[in-house]
Each structure stands twice: as structure tokens, then as C-alpha cells.
Amino acid sequence: MYRAPLEDMRFLIDEVLRVGDTLGGLPRFEELGVGEDLTAALLDEGAKLAGEVIGPLRRVGDLHPARCEEQKVIISPGYGEAIQQLAQGGWFGISADADFGGQGLPELYGTAASEMWNGADMAFALAPFLSSGAALAISSHGNDALKTTYLEKLHTGEWTGTMNLTESGAGSDLGVMKTRAVPKDDHYLITGQKIYITWGDHDAVDNIVHLVLAKLPDAPEGSSGISLFLVPKFLVNADGSLGERNDVYPVSTEHKLGIHGSPTCVMAFGDSGGAIGYLVGEENRGLTCMFTMMNEARLKVGLQGLGASEGAYQQALAYAKERVQGGVPIIQHPDVKRMLLTMKALNEAMRALAYSEAVTMDLAHYGAEAHQAGSQARIDLMIPVIKGWMTEVGVELTSLGVQVHGGMGYVEETGAAQYLRDVRITPIYEGTNGIQAADLVGRKLGRDGGSTMGAVLDMIRKDANAYLEAGGELATVGSALRDAVALQAVSTETVIQMLASNPEASRAAAFDYMMQTGYLFGAWQLARGANVARLAIQDGSDNEFYAKKIATAAFYAQSILPRCEGYAGAVANAAGALQDYHVGWL
Numbered sequence: 334m335y336r337a338p339l340e341d342m343r344f345l346i347d348e349v350l351r352v353g354d355t356l357g358g359l360p361r362f363e364e365l366g367v368g369e370d371l372t373a374a375l376l377d378e379g380a381k382l383a384g385e386v387i388g389p390l391r392r393v394g395d396l397h398p399a400r401c402e403e404q405k406v407i408i409s410p411g412y413g414e415a416i417q418q419l420a421q422g423g424w425f426g427i428s429a430d431a432d433f434g435g436q437g438l439p440e441l442y443g444t445a446a447s448e449m450w451n452g453a454d455m456a457f458a459l460a461p462f463l464s465s466g467a468a469l470a471i472s473s474h475g476n477d478a479l480k481t482t483y484l485e486k487l488h489t490g491e492w493t494g495t496m497n498l499t500e501s502g503a504g505s506d507l508g509v510m511k512t513r514a515v516p517k518d519d520h521y522l523i524t525g526q527k528i529y530i531t532w533g534d535h536d537a538v539d540n541i542v543h544l545v546l547a548k549l550p551d552a553p554e555g556s557s558g559i560s561l562f563l564v565p566k567f568l569v570n571a572d573g574s575l576g577e578r579n580d581v582y583p584v585s586t587e588h589k590l591g592i593h594g595s596p597t598c599v600m601a602f603g604d605s606g607g608a609i610g611y612l613v614g615e616e617n618r619g620l621t622c623m624f625t626m627m628n629e630a631r632l633k634v635g636l637q638g639l640g641a642s643e644g645a646y647q648q649a650l651a652y653a654k655e656r657v658q659g660g661v662p663i664i665q666h667p668d669v670k671r672m673l674l675t676m677k678a679l680n681e682a683m684r685a686l687a688y689s690e691a692v693t694m695d696l697a698h699y700g701a702e703a704h705q706a707g708s709q710a711r712i713d714l715m716i717p718v719i720k721g722w723m724t725e726v727g728v729e730l731t732s733l734g735v736q737v738h739g740g741m742g743y744v745e746e747t748g749a750a751q752y753l754r755d756v757r758i759t760p761i762y763e764g765t766n767g768i769q770a771a772d773l774v775g776r777k778l779g780r781d782g783g784s785t786m787g788a789v790l791d792m793i794r795k796d797a798n799a800y801l802e803a804g805g806e807l808a809t810v811g812s813a814l815r816d817a818v819a820l821q822a823v824s825t826e827t828v829i830q831m832l833a834s835n836p837e838a839s840r841a842a843a844f845d846y847m848m849q850t851g852y853l854f855g856a857w858q859l860a861r862g863a864n865v866a867r868l869a870i871q872d873g874s875d876n877e878f879y880a881k882k883i884a885t886a887a888f889y890a891q892s893i894l895p896r897c898e899g900y901a902g903a904v905a906n907a908a909g910a911l912q913d914y915h916v917g918w919l
Contacts (some may be wrong), residue, residue, distance in 0.1 A: 334870060335388040335644050337380035337449045340878060341681060345688045346441060348869075349862050355692055356439045361699040362725050365438060369707055379449045381627030382422060386415050387453035388788035389865065391644075393592020395751050401598065403583040406534040409456075410596040413537035416460055419450075419492025429468060434485035444691040447633055447686065451640025455755045456594035460532045460638070462633050466626035467494025467544050474614035474622040482569050484540055493538050496626060497527040497545040497564075503875055512602065513612060514547040522607025523547055523564055526584070526599065529762070534566070534583040539574060541566040542679070543601065546619050553617060554562075561612035561619035564602065580608040591754030605761045625762060628716055628857060632687070634763045635719035638727025639897055641682040641756035646676040647735030648749055652738055663737075671892075672733045678889040679730060681862075682855030683723045688918070689858050690715045710785045712811050713856075714777045721844075722851025724759035728827050733895070770843035773850070774828055775836075783829050793818050793857045800860060806887045807867055810860045813890035817853045820901040824849055827904055835908055842907030849900035856894045859886045867902070 346352050353452060354367030394409040401407075418424060429435025430445035443465075450458035468487040471479055490872025500510050512525025523545060527533075534541065552558030568576040584599040602608040614622040625867040650673055653664035662918040663669045690712060697708035731753040735742035742749040760766045791816070797818060828846055831839035863886035866879035 334384065334393075335374065335453045336384050336648060337452065337912070338643060338684075339376050339380055340446075342445050342683065343369075343377055344377075344865075344878070344882070345685055345862065346445065347683070349384070349865050350441065350688060350692055350795070352439065352441055354691070356441065356699075357631075358693055359695075359699050361437070367439060369628035370645075371438075372442075377437075378806060379424070379446050380399055382424070383449040383453040385449060386418055387457055387633055387891070390414065390457055390594065391454040391751070392748055394454060395591075395755075396593075397595035397749075398588075399586050399596035401534070401583050401586045401596075404584075405536070406583050406586060406596045406598065408535045409538060411660065412457060412460075412594060413535070415457060416493075416537040418462060418491065423489075424520065426468070426488030427462055428485075429465070429488040430472060433472070434488035434867070436444070439691070442697055443693040444632070444688055447636045447685075448640050451637045451683060452644045453640075454594065455637055455641055456592040457635070459592065459595045460537075461490070462630070463496060463531055463632075464490070464492075464494040464715060466630045467542055469628040469629055470496075470561070470622055471542075471613060472546055474561070475563070478561060479611060483563065483574070486540070488544060489675055491538060491541040492542055492877045493532060494534055494542040494625070494699065495530055495544065496630075497530050497533075497543055498623065500528060501528050501530045503779075508778065510546060510548060510559065512545065513545040513608070514549055516549070516561060516695055517607075521547075521562055521610045521612065523562055523581075523610040524603030524607055526601050528599050529587065530598045530600045532596055535596055535601045536664060539568075539604060543581060543600070544613065544623070544625060547610075549616060556620055558617050560616050560620040561613040561622040563613050564608050564610040568609060574586065580605050590757055591751065613745050619773060620899065628713075630763050631716050631720035631769070632690070634759050635683070635723035637754060637759050638724040639680060641759075642676065642683075642727045642730035642734075642866060643680050645749065645752035646680055646733040648671070648735040648747075649673060649676065651735035652747070652749075653739075656739075658705055661917060669737055672737050674885075674888055676730045676733055678859070678885050678893060679726050679855070681885055682859045682889060682893075683726060685858035685862055686715075686851075686855050687723065689718055689861075690719060707788075710781070713791065714773070714785050714789070715851035717769035717773040718847060718851050718854060720763065721760070721764070721766040721773070721847045722855075724756070725848065726851070727756045727759055755850060766847070769843060770847040771840055773847050774839050774843040778825065778829060779832050783825050785820075790818055791853075793853070796857065796860065796864075800864060803864070803867060805862060806883050807860075810856075810863060810886050810890045813894050814853075814856055817856060817894050817897045820897050821849060821853050824901050824904045830910065838908035838912055838913050841911050842904045845900045845907070849897050849904065852894060852897050852900070855887055856886075859889050862886070 347369045356365035397409045399408045426435030428440045431437035459910040461566040466648045478617045514521040514523050545562045545564050546559050570576045581602050584601050656663045693708050693712045697712050735749050738749045741747050797811045863883045864883035869879045
């Protein structure tokens with residue numbers, strides 16, 4: 334059964350990232366008591382909900398999937414009650430604006446909560462995740478009437494939200510969508526069909542707020558002619574009460590490899606004349622509005638990779654301690670130990686990276702004005718890495734979890750395979766990892782010539798040199814980090830040159846560059862924690878936790894960080910055999 338890794342979470346939030354100092358004094362948070370006491374209270378409550386309420390639903394949802402009957406979705410047993418408990422605890426709007434029903438807390442706490450929900454049951458966690466994204470888009474781009482009508486209900490979890498982008502045959506190419514919006518009086522009539530709509534329908538709450546991409550009759554061709562509309566399941570009266578049912582219904586639920594408890598719907602809009610919708614933002618600027626929520630969504634998808642692999646690690650560890658082979662528990666077998674330590678080290682690296690950049694996101698929004706642009710540039714750089722690298726690693730680690738179980742991992746009785754089946758969607762949705770890699774290279778590196786990446790690499794070099802001077806095991810970490818930074822600098826320069834002279838080669842190099850970046854950034858953040866642990870030991874602490882932190886970072890530096898060299902080689906050769914290979918030969 335999943336148990337939130339509270340000790341590691343608290344260590345990161347309070348000791349490494351020092352939330353009270355970095356965020357607690359900002360005007361947005363100064364009255365909220367941000368610091369160790371709040372961290373402990375929030376994590377303890379979240380851990381109880383994750384372990385005792387949500388966690389037991391993981392297998393229930395897998396064995397009893399959501400289904401659609403007569404234009405209505407029946408969700409898995411227990412899910413509705415769990416959503417209501419999540420709402421009652423204020424978790425839906427933990428980082429949302431307090432003026433509209435949110436808690437107003439740092440994104441760092443929301444990130445920790447999201448990890449817990451995903452570790453307990455990824456299918457369930459998609460409900461608050463999508464609602465948070467929908468609320469963010471409305472908050473950022475909606476008019477006052479939409480904010481007043483919908484935000485508080487979304488932030489309190491009384492209603493849930495969705496995002497409706499994909500259409501059959503369109504995939505990520507949104508420019509060819511067929512859904513249409515026709516102006517009528519003070520609203521629009523929406524007609525069309527969307528697929529893969531996560532939590533598109535259910536009866537756990539009274540209303541569902543759909544954010545829908547559609548085209549106006551006179552819209553320009555392509556993606557520049559897309560607008561965003563808010564389409565409620567039930568219309569809302571002037572006094573806030575619910576009115577008649579809108580013309581939007583589920584057609585079916587998808588039969589998926591995993592996340593069976595999440596109702597992934599085909600949604601029909603306007604089959605009986607037109608679903609009433611309201612414009613969010615400006616006409617033909619829908620993608621700009623949608624990307625506001627997709628940036629946060631991509632951070633949260635990275636956390637899905639972490640949550641699933643943490644759950645898989647916990648189950649694999651427990652099994653390895655109990656399963657006896659050759660007269661000893663298999664945890665003593667060197668190869669099993671290697672797999673478990675690989676899972677542990679990468680989980681801790683992913684967590685450190687995601688939590689660190691949650692702080693960057695808060696600083697971009699609420700930090701000193703003079704530094705907001707720099708923080709925004711950094712979080713923009715980090716988002717495709719967090720989404721892409723962490724989900725790729727999530728698939729690897731959940732597969733290792735199956736491997737630790739041996740044959741018992743391949744049968745469904747143990748539940749080990751479910752982690753792998755569930756997490757496999759994460760490299761695909763919210764933009765495939767190929768799209769994330771192209772975004773990292775083409776947009777994030779391309780727009781500033783690599784200056785933001787260069788600034789991050791300067792920070793890593795400085796830290797690496799400090800660790801070398803510290804000596805001991807940290808010197809091993811510092812040496813490996815220094816070498817990996819040098820490789821990253823070369824790869825970055827190679828990709829920038831490709832962007833100018835051979836754009837096709839830069840796209841061929843993009844995935845390997847993204848993975849190289851992820852392993853480096855994970856090592857950097859893991860080393861930061863090891864350094865804090867070293868200082869705690871120097872100050873007299875005999876807590877074994879700190880010694881484990883240093884040892885885990887050393888293992889990562891010696892056994893995982895060398896992967897950067899392989900990816901660097903692939904980046905360097907992207908303009909060679911890969912680009913030259915004739916498509917017709919495949």
C-alpha cells in the first residue's frame with residue numbers, strides 16, 4: 334500500500350528549498366505562516382488521504398473501469414466519495430487565489446500534494462489535476478463574469494473541469510479541427526466532437542466545466558484561427574444556481590491500456606442544436622489561453638511519472654524484502670539491489686527537480702519584479718524537461734518494478750504491472766515527448782540562443798566546484814557533475830548551430846538532448862540535497878537519513894549520470910546516419 338515519502342518531502346521543502354525563507358516572506362504568502370509547521374501539517378493530512386482513502390482505490394478502479402451508459406458515465410466504486418473528501422479538505426484549490434475560494438499557498442505545496450495523489454492512484458489524481466488547469470485558464474483569460482460564476486466552484490472542488498482539445502484524426506495538429514462555434518446573442522453555439530477527454534463526465538459533483546477549442550465561421554486557417562470556449566454541463570443561472578442541462582454529452586469511454594478508473598470520454602457538443610458556450614479570452618487566441626493551463630499541466634504530468642514510479646518502488650522494495658531465493662531475501666542479490674537503488678535514486682532526483690522548479694514557478698509569478706522575467710525564462714526551459722524526462726524515467730522505473738517481482742510481476746495479482754500500464758500514457762498526452770523535445774530545442778533554446786540554459790549551467794558548475802572542494806563522497810559527486818556539465822555545454826552549442834544551419838538535424842537531436850538535460854538537472858538537484866545533508870552531519874547530526882542522502886547522490890553520480898555521455902554522442906551524430914537514413918527503408 335502506498336505511503337507518501339514524508340521524510341524526503343519535508344527534507345526538500347524545509348531544508349533544501351527552505352520554503353519559509355524563499356517564499357514565506359513574499360507578499361502573496363507572508364500572512365499564511367509558510368514554513369516547517371505548515372509543511373508538516375499539510376503533508377501529514379495529505380499522506381492520510383493518499384494512503385487511507387485514495388490508495389485503496391487504485392486496484393478498484395483498475396478492475397472496475399469507468400463506463401458510459403445512455404449518455405452518462407458511471408465511475409469506479411469509491412471514486413465519488415474520495416473526490417468529495419478531497420474537496421472538503423480544500424485540496425482542489427491549494428495553490429489557487431484565495432479571493433476565488435482557493436487556499437493561496439505556494440505551488441510547492443500543490444506539487445507535493447499532486448505527487449501524493451498520483452502515487453496513490455494516478456487515474457483518480459487526474460480529476461483534481463484537470464480542474465486545476467481549467468481554473469487557471471479561466472483565472473488568466475476569462476472575463477469577470479466567468480471568474481465570478483465558475484472559479485470558486487472549481488477551486489473548492491464542488492465542480493470539476495476538463496480540457497477538450499483533441500479530435501479524431503487530428504491528434505496534436507489542432508489547426509485541422511472541425512468543432513465550430515457560432516455567435517448567438519451573448520454566447521456561442523458549439524458543435525463538434527472531441528476525443529480522449531479525461532474525466533469528461535461523471536456524477537461525483539453537480540457540474541462539469543468544459544474548456545473547448547473551436548473555430549469561428551470566419552476564423553483564419555490553421556492554428557491561428559482557434560478560439561477557447563467555456564461550456565458547462567449544466568447552465569448556471571444569474572443567482573448561481575444550476576439551470577437546464579447543456580447540449581453536451583459523453584458518447585463512450587475509451588478502453589485503455591491503463592488508468593482504467595479515469596473516465597476518458599468521447600464528448601459530443603451540439604447534437605441537438607448547439608451547446609451553449611462562452612468565449613474565454615479573445616477570438617482566435619484560444620491556443621494562447623490553452624497553453625496557460627498546459628504549462629501547469631505538463632509540470633503535473635511529470636509528477637505522474639514520479640508518483641507512479643514511487644508507488645512501484647515501494648511495492649518492489651516490500652516484495653524484495655519478503656521473497657526468498659537461494660536462501661536469502663532477493664534484496665540481497667546484487668542485481669535486485671541495483672534495480673531498487675536505481676529506482677530510489679531516480680525517484681529522489683525527479684522529486685528534487687520538480688519541487689525546485691515549483692519554487693521557480695512561484696517566483697516567476699510572485700517574486701521580486703526585477704527577477705520575475707528570469708524566473709519565467711527558467712521555468713519555461715524546465716517544463717519540457719520535467720514533462721519529457723520524468724515520464725520517460727517513470728516508464729523505465731515502473732518496468733523495473735515488474736522486473737524485481739520476476740514472474741509474479743507479469744501477472745496482475747500483484748498489481749505491479751498496473752503501475753507500468755498506468756504510467757505509459759504520460760509520455761504521450763499533454764504533447765508527446767517528441768513535441769516536448771522539439772519545444773525545448775526549437776523554442777526554448779532557439780528564442781534566446783541558449784542564454785537561459787547557459788545561466789543554469791553556470792549555476793551547476795559553481796555548485797560542482799564547491800562539492801569538489803568539500804571532499805569526501807561529495808567530491809565524487811562534484812567531479813561527475815563537472816564532467817556532465819561540460820558535455821551539456823558542448824551538446825547545447827551543437828544544437829544551437831544545428832538550428833541555424835540544419836534545422837532538421839536539430840529536430841533529430843532533440844529527444845536525446847532532452848534526456849541528457851534531464852539526467853544532468855536531476856543530478857544537480859540531488860547533489861544540492863546531499864550537500865545540505867553533509868552540512869547537517871558536520872553540525873553533529875547522527876540521523877542516518879542524511880548519510881543515505883549522500884550515498885544515494887554518489888550512486889547516481891557513478892551509475893546513472895554516465896548516461897549523459899551516451900546521449901551527448903547521439904546529439905553530436907544526429908546529422909549523420911539518422912538523418913541520412915531513407916524513410917522508405919524503414
